[in-house]
Amino acid sequence: QVRLVESGGGLVQAGESLNLSCVVSGRTLTSLAMGWFRQAPGKEREFVAAISWTGGRTYYSDSVKGRFTISRDNDKNMAYLQMDSLKPEDTADYYCAASVRSTYREESDYNFWGQGTQVTVSS
Numbered sequence: 001q002v003r004l005v006e007s008g009g010g011l012v013q014a015g016e017s018l019n020l021s022c023v024v025s026g027r028t029l030t031s032l033a034m035g036w037f038r039q040a041p042g043k044e045r046e047f048v049a050a051i052s053w054t055g056g057r058t059y060y061s062d063s064v065k066g067r068f069t070i071s072r073d074n075d076k077n078m079a080y081l082q083m084d085s086l087k088p089e090d091t092a093d094y095y096c097a098a099s100v101r102s103t104y105r106e107e108s109d110y111n112f113w114g115q116g117t118q119v120t121v122s123s
Contacts, residue, residue: 002026002112006096009117012086016121020081022096022114029053033099034072034079035110038092038119045095049081050104059104064090086121093118 008020022034035050049070050059058070069082079096094117097110104110 002098004096004098004112004114006094006114006117009094009119011120011122014087014121014123016086017082017084018086018119020083020094020096020117020119022079022081024077024079024098024112027098027112029072029074029077029079029098031100032112033101033104034070035097035099035104036070036079036081037095037097037107038090039095039116040089040092043092045107047105047107048094050099051079052104083119086119088121088123091119091121 003025004022006022033053036048037045038048039045047061051070051072055072067085072079096114098112099110101109
């Protein structure tokens with residue numbers, strides 16, 4: 001059984017940084033593309049970032065491009081989301097997801113999901 005567990009969320013002030021981590025168990029990471037989504041209170045879950053299984057390609061939503069960086073360590077079965085210059089509008093539950101497909105921007109592209117970690121950015 002594939003399991004994803006996120007960590008690293010918390011409460012920070014605007015302009016600060018957080019680094020989210022996602023550990024994958026039950027399957028080798030080398031066969032999976034990884035993505036991060038977020039869901040703010042009262043809103044639908046939205047795509048944040050994705051990285052191909054080799055790490056050679058990355059994708060970002062326009063709202064986080066230039067501020068967030070997705071990465072992965074296949075040897076450790078880990079994926080990361082470095083979030084810099086955080087804004088109050090980044091406040092949300094952040095979800096790690098894994099995909100066996102070659103498209104990464106939609107929720108339906110992903111086969112496995114974590115439980116989420118909360119990020120709160122105060123102004």
